[in-house]
Amino acid sequence: MTVLFVALGGGAGAVVRYLAGRYIRSYRSVPVATLTVNVFGCALLGALSGAAALSPDLFALLGSGFCGGLTTYSTFAVEAVGLTRIRRPLTGIGYVVVSVVAGLAAAWGGYILTA
Numbered sequence: 001m002t003v004l005f006v007a008l009g010g011g012a013g014a015v016v017r018y019l020a021g022r023y024i025r026s027y028r029s030v031p032v033a034t035l036t037v038n039v040f041g042c043a044l045l046g047a048l049s050g051a052a053a054l055s056p057d058l059f060a061l062l063g064s065g066f067c068g069g070l071t072t073y074s075t076f077a078v079e080a081v082g083l084t085r086i087r088r089p090l091t092g093i094g095y096v097v098v099s100v101v102a103g104l105a106a107a108w109g110g111y112i113l114t115a
Contacts, residue, residue: 009065
């Protein structure tokens with residue numbers, strides 16, 4: 001049953017990620033949609049991880065499933081490399097730094113809110 005929860009949550013997360021990519025535009029070559037979903041996903045997963053009363057099935061649905069489907073390391077990596085390929089290496093480095101720092105801060109903040 002847990003696998004079903006992960007699959008359902010993952011499907012929903014992937015749809016939200018697709019819609020974000022469709023409706024949130026890049027700003028000066030910075031992939032804002034990917035940054036947004038990754039930071040939001042980190043905050044949500046942090047909050048879910050801190051929630052002591054969360055059942056394993058609900059964590060499978062929302063944490064492993066939804067957050068796993070929503071966030072995307074592969075797209076983040078391809079976009080960072082792509083910025084270098086279009087001769088925007090400083091933007092690429094900035095994107096990587098902001099993504100990692102904001103993601104860690106969001107996860108920590110989400111955890112603190114629910115712990």
